[in-house]
Amino acid sequence: MTRHSALAVAVCSLVLAGPLQAKKAEPQTYTTNSISVPAVYQADSSITLTLEQIMADPDWLGRQPQSAHWSADSTQVYYQRKREGSELRDWYVRPLTTADSDSNGTAVALANLHETGSAQAVYNLDRSLQAWVFEGDVFVRAMNNDSGTAAVKQLTRDNAVQSAPEFLLDGRLAYREGWTFYAQDLTTGARTELASLKLAEKPKAPAVPGGYLAQEQHKLIEFVALQQNNAEQRYQARQQLQQQNASLAPAAFYLGKDMQVVSASLSPKANYLMVAVRKATKRNDKDIMPNYITANGDIAAEPVRARVNDVTPQPQRILLLNLQDGSSTELSYTSLPGYNDDVLAEVKAENAKARGEKYKSAKVIRDIGLMTDWYWSQSAMRWHSSGEHVALMLKALDNKDRWIATVDLQNKTLVPQHRLHDTAWVNYAFNDYGWLNNSDSLYYLSEESGYSHLYVKPLKGKAKKLTSGTFEVSDPVLSSDDQFIYFKANVAHPGNYEVYRAVLADGKTEQLTQLGGNTDFTLSPDEQKLLLNFSTNLLPNELYLADARPGAEVTRLTDTVSAQFKQLPLQAPKVVAVPSSHGKQPVFAKVYYPADYQQGEQRRAVIFNHGAGYLQNSDLGWSGYFREFLFHNLLAQQGYVVMDMDYRASKGYGRDWRTAIYRRMGTPEIEDLVDGVNWLVANANVDRNRIGTYGGSYGGFMTFMALFKEPELFQAGAALRPVSDWAYYNHAYTSNILNTPAIDPIAYERSSPIYFTQGLKKPLLINAPMVDDNVFFQDVVRLVQRLIEQENINFETAIYPVEPHGFRQPSSWLDEYRRIYKLFEQNL
Structure with a gap:
């Protein structure tokens, strides 16, 4: 075998239209980049999986590393690990020079936690200084390259909360308290206020009433x-x-009464401050959730988020504040291409026609603001390291456009650099961008080709595409010398994520890992090594180390999987490509087979519907649905065939796969389920009349839609924490896909299960947590009442009084899956 991963080759060979011969699992390893990664442990085939074990507190699986980051000198790694029997997490340090490859490092003493740095640490230009925030205080580490030692200095020690440390070009360190910005001299300790933002009207000179x-x-x-x-x-x-008098702090900037600061970004020269503000909105006191199980015995009205029907997003004003003369300029959006397009004209016309009206399209100033979606944690305001340029990532609040614009600081205007338009919606993922360090060029991700790819664009030139193909690029990291952009991508297979880098000098791409599963990475501060977080379908995530170059040897840093888990006789699901009857692109799915599925009578089957909608679960890494993974193995042990599909709308397959559900949620996905059923019948010896389905959250919604709109497709279904009416879900997610109920009621009525309950003919189990602040319990209550009024007796409901959207109590997990198992056993 060459440097190509045997696991990757094996997985690619599994993408077949037909069934696979099930073989007895034997302990083996997959050779990857000179590392031996256990794929199947020393399994004990006599072990029978039980629901009691699967749904127990997950500590029994092992407590895997989380939130790992590098030390400043690139010689060791810090990570968190759950404390056994507790929800608390402890920090561990793992030196790279530890001789014992099985060592997981040692716990960091509480007295030393402030010295560990942070994944969000920042560096000065020559990377001789590092700054971070610990428990609201600012720390600086000065690296001594001669001795290899590092001195840590605490800059603040008070009850104020500091954040957003930033090294200025004059050597000072800036940070903010609330919305007041300070700069501190690292030599003298002197602290200077740079700017203060006040959410009030500017004081006026006294005047006669x-x-x-x-x-x-x-x-x-x-x-x-x-x-x-x-x-x-x-x-x-x-x-x-x-x-x-220069000794006084500068005058505050008054942004207006009833306003809210969205974001602010300080120039490295400390001469400008970019600020985004919007009108503050008050919380609706009616947005509450009853909690019936409380410590004092009373019913608590817990505050929850607003429904998409009740949200009116506020446009943002972008202000350029001059910290030298105290002036403030609002930047106009009128230079952005399409800023006044009526992008919803067709949608509005269709809905108007349904009301017996006629819609007349007209130019309209669109509501615009920073790209600050809940999914995206990066800053949408980016200063060049020289302080000479600043870029903004902006989005239309109708979700159809995203712009990258720079600011002409002299003329105080926005200069468009890139427009991404989508007639469906612009993705909330794949929006990373930034400046090259040594030129006035931007790099960014864009889905404009149909897949997320990497581009570089000079301020006064055309964009250059650095990657190309039917795969998705994510998590770009630029090297300090502008030589490489490291990234993660699923090039060889939609479910196989490896680390690559683009060579900016010639535009070539180099593959750095070939591990054959799901690999995340963090580049070391000295940019010589990669910290890898790697997993397979059978191996939970562990930490690994490799040099940041092609073909480097990979070393394992942690081994946290329990001995009990390693003994389980688990099968890795086979990844298959199900032909689609509604497009050229197949539907990738995991299939779990019984050992003797081709023998005897036709088999029972279950199709699992993953949640989140935009999520990938038929990949080659460890699943966040680990309980479901074990449950599917249990079902396979008992003779079931289980399928887990990445239906349309799932992540990992490009823009068109994602946007196929625009204005019709629950239609393409159910078409894919139909194809999945047909594939199981034709290829896996499955009885068409003995197939069930289940899923939670979005998967619960899909279970509803399948049983309501395709009543003969499944013989039973379980909908867990399900959405029944999208008008009751949140704004950030739902308005992307269905617009808003005020604009597009057709899309909501077409996509919400509550409008199709009359189609229920087969047994339905509805499991609903009562303190779910994501999908409200109200969703189930309303749908159940509708079923009652329709005199439908084909359903039963289980409620979980203390559980949120993601269950926390093992007893709740066990009760839920006992009911699901019973449903399938009785009806399949």
Whole structure:
């Protein structure tokens, strides 16, 4: 075998239209980049999986590393690990030089936690200084390259909360408290206020009150007139002192009453501050969720998010604040291409026609703001390291456009650099961007070709595409010398994520890992090594180390999987490509086979519907649905065939796969389920009349839609924490796909299960947590009432009084899956 992973080759060979011969699992390893990764442990074939074990507290699986980051000197790794029997997490340190390859490192003493740095640590230009925040205080580490030692200095120690540390070009360190920005001299310790943002109206000079009586009072009463004069003089004197005495803090910027700061970004030269503001919205007191199980025995009205039907997003104003002269300029959006397009004209016309009206399209100023979606944690404001340029990532609040624009600081205008338009919606993923360090060029991700790819664009030139193909690029990391952009991509197979880098000098791409599963990475501060977080379908994530170059040897840093888990006789699901009857692209799916599935009578089958909608579960890494993975193995042990499909809307397969559900959620996905059933019948010896389905959240929604709209497709289904009416879900997610109920009620009625309940003919189990602040319990209550009014007796409901969207109690997990198992056993 060459450097290509045997596992990757094996997995690719599994993408077949027909069934696979099931073989007895034997312990083996897959050779990957000179590392031996256990694929199947020393399994004990006599072990019978049980629901009691599967649904127990997951500590029994092992407690895998989380939130790993590098030490500043690139010689060791810090990571968190769950404390056994507790929800608390402890920090561990794993030196790279540890001789014992099985060592998981040692726990970091509480007294030393402030020295560990942070994944969000920042560096100065020559990377000799590192800064981070620990428990609201700012720390700086000065690296001594000669001795290899590092000195840690605490800059703040108070009850204020500091955040957003940033090295300035003059050597000072800036940070903010609330929305007040400070710079601290690292030599003298002197702290200077740079700017303060006040959410109030700017104070005005004292003026004589209006009205007849007030005017006469000042004319007739000398004392009143004198007091007025004194107040005016004091105000003017303060203004003059502020302007002429440099020892005073600069005047605050007043942004207006009832406003809210969305984001702010300080220039490395500390001469400008970019600020985004919007009108503050008050929380609706009616957005509550009853909690019936409380410590004091009362019913608590817990606050929850608003429904998409009730949200009106506020447009943002982008302000350029000059910290040298105190001026403030609002930047106009009118230079952005399409800023006034009526992008929803067809949608509005269709809905108007349904009301018996006619819609007349017209140019309209669109609501625009920073790209600050819940999914995206990066800053949408990016300064070049020189402080000479700043870029903004902006989006239309109708979700159809995303722009990258730079700011002409002299003329105080936005200069468009890139527009991404989508007639469906612009993805909330794949929006990473930034500046090259040594030129005035931007790099960014864009789905404009149909897949997320990497581009570089000079300010006054055309964009250059660095990657190309039917795969998705994510998580780009630029090297400090602008030589490479490291990234993650699923090039060889949609479910196989490896690490690559683009060579900016010649545009070539180099593959750095070939591990054959799911690999995330973090580049070391010295940019010589990669910290890898790798997993397979059978191997939970562990930490690995490799040099940042092609073909490097990979070393395992952690082994946290329990001995009990390693003994389980688990099968890795086979990844198959199910031909689609509604497009050229197949539907990738995992299939779990019984050992003797081709023998005897036709088999029972279950199709699992993953949640989140935009999520990938038929990949080659360890699944976040680990309980479901074990449950599917249990079902396979008992003779079931189980399929887990990445239906349309799933992540990993490009823009068109994602947007296929635009304005018709629950239609393409159910078409894919139909294809999945047909494939099982034709290829896996499955009885068409003995197939069930289940899933949670979005998967629960799909279970509803399948049983309501295709009543003969499945013989039974379980909908867990399901969405029944999208008008009750959140704004950030739902408005992307269905617009809003006020604009597009057709899409909501077409996509919401509550409108199709009359189609239920087969047994349905509805499991609903009562303190779910994601999919409200109200969703189930309303749908159940509708079924009752329709005199439908084909359903039963189980409620979980103390559980949120993701269950926390093992007893709840066990009860839920006992009911699911019973449903399938009784009806399949």
